[in-house]
Amino acid sequence: MFVEDEVVIGRLRARRVSMSLLIALVAFAASILMTFGLVTVAYADDGQPKSGQLAGLVRPNDVNSGSLLFPAKEPGFFVEAPRLKTDVQMDVSGPVARIKVTQRFQNPSKGWVEGTYVFPLPENSAVDVLKMQIGERFIEGQIKPRQEAREIYEQAKAEGKKAALLEQQRPNIFTNQVANIGPGETIVVQIEYQQAVHQSGGEFSLRFPMVVAPRYNPAPIVQTVEFNNGAGFAVPTDPVENREKIEAPVLDPRENAKINPVALTVNLKAGFPLGDVKSSFHDVDIKQDGDQNRTISLKGDSVPADKDFELTWKAAAGKTPSAGLFREVLNGKTYLLAFVTPPATPDTAAPPAKREVVFVIDNSGSMSGPSIEQAKASLALAIAKLNPDDRFNVIRFDDTMTDYFNGLVAASPDNREKAIAFVRGLTADGGTEMLPALQDALRNQGPVAAGALRQVVFLTDGAIGNEQQLFMEIAQSRGDARVFTVGIGSAPNSYFMTKAAEMGRGTFTQIGSSDQVASRMGELFTKLQNPAMTDIAATFDGVKAEDITPNPMPDLYAGEPVVLTAELPEEKPAGKLQIIGKTGAQPWRVDMDIANAADGQGISKLWARRKIDDLEARSYERQDPTSLDKDVESVALAHHLVSRMTSLVAVDVTPSRPAGEPVNTAKVPLNLPEGWDFEKVYGEPAPAPILPSSTPDHAMAAPQQEFAQLAEARMAAAPTAKAAGLIAQRSASVKLPQTATRADEQIMRGLTMLLLALTAASGLAVWRRRVRGIFAGAKPHDR
Structure with missing residues (x-):
């Protein structure tokens, strides 16, 4: 009997241990399942997410084709970047160009995506059309006040409807957001704008920018503190408007193939017999159709979006037009576009005016590579051209500044040689703190000598985001000086360069390659050495001065025409x-x-675009900002134009994203502009994506440890993965989806595991009590 009792007791003890172990294992398994349930999603048979919070997100090991990945909100997960292809058609008719830009957004992922593309347009473009193509249907965008357009777009996105939103962040930087692009789906968005052809020195030109260069964005500072109704707190003023809107992920060209292909065609109808027609930076095919028409297209069908496209043309010998007048009748009004080239300055025996020239050269990191060489060659040539009676100085800047002579000095041979040697020794590195250099050039060079002409020549790529600060400085401090800007590199900030020269009563010159240095600087020297055409005014019976743009008329230099529009x-x-x-x-x-x-087409749009520019210029006269905003909005709405105060929005009425399916957001990555040095702009190379920064010329933060470990594991498993593009690509990024851990989810995981542990412990206690009851009630022969 005692043997049987021992056997029974042994079995019960074994059963108790087994049950305890089983409960513990169940609790542990439940904890693991619950934990993973919070950070993963249900997977279909093919291993891809089928629903849940992380649908459409991937890990590096899940990617089986060349993809660009960017960190998502969840640790270890990434969003596949939308792919983009752009087609550009430029129709030139005399002095006016109509451009159609077709952007094809492709979603390569298995989830729903919102794509954001930061892209440039010419600073004088009048953007008036947005169309979204879905299958065979075209949905026309409507012009709305900016905030209203944003609300319409966000509501459509939340409801699962396809939508597109076109916003202006700067006159030459726009964003296009496209919501609810389905898995593997392509959405086509068309943008159209009007632009005036540029003319100078008998040469006509048209430029299409292809990439937004990374901007140096100074940190917010408090210059003047204004307390809000005695609340006791003041907010720092940010010198960079919409800083998060003008930045995008930029690919390291050392580790990534160039992306975002662009196909471009120009249908040129000059209106006069043509001579030379040239593409400055791209190889093209040119077909002739009579003596006045040409068709220009890129060789090889498309090129990567990494530098501006520029087309120039001249009239046949002796056929250059000296004046033109065009009109468009619309809604009971007549809009005029006029241009006339003034005669050359009469040749007199009077000696040229003495000049005081302050040269300012940008040697920040964004200028590294060909840009700094072009800038140094241009500046050395300019210094060598000075007359002995001139005075000059050289200022260089990155995130520091050097005033070489500490004031103006005589342009003696010795001083010129010293300055040229100083310039040739410059290297490009650091940030782009342009404001202190501009202040030094305008404020600290002493009074202008009697009979002298003060000129400030600024050589830079203009890669800054605080344009308004610099415009304010020019407006307030230029005095009698004239500001000339020289845009350097493959993708200069033409908005800043053009506006700075206009406000400084100077002129803007672009140099995009080394072979343009001599010719373009030669044109600039001609302008510097000749007095400007001044006191320009236009009048017409019955037309108010404010209905003629630009207002006021700018000064002109040799070879530059007067160009105006009127309503x-x-x-x-x-x-x-x-x-x-x-x-x-x-x-x-x-x-x-x-x-x-x-007769001409689109002249009303050009008038409205220039009218808005005139209104914006009044902000430097301290006009009431609320009244200014209303005036800008009124003109833009009346002419269906995108502006600082208005946007175009297109919405499909039919929802396409199923209810419950999440939508992930990713910016379309950009190429680094051709000739730029990634390491000089973004810092030392890293094996993984780096954190956002608002100051791209400084080294950015270190890569995240988790992604680095994933990348190393992936590389160990597949050494060729990096070359095949399977690893998340390294990029410099701004405001990408969050990469930090989610504290709220970590808390929920901890609470869930604690609850499971308590449940398991309670269950074990109940089982023990039941066993004790069995033992207490058993008969002796059952023990």
């Missing part, structure tokens, strides 16, 4: 448009008969 309040105006000015001390005037104007 007339009737369909068939009569009379003449009169333009007057001075070339040196010689008065000049031209009369243009309105009845002889040729």
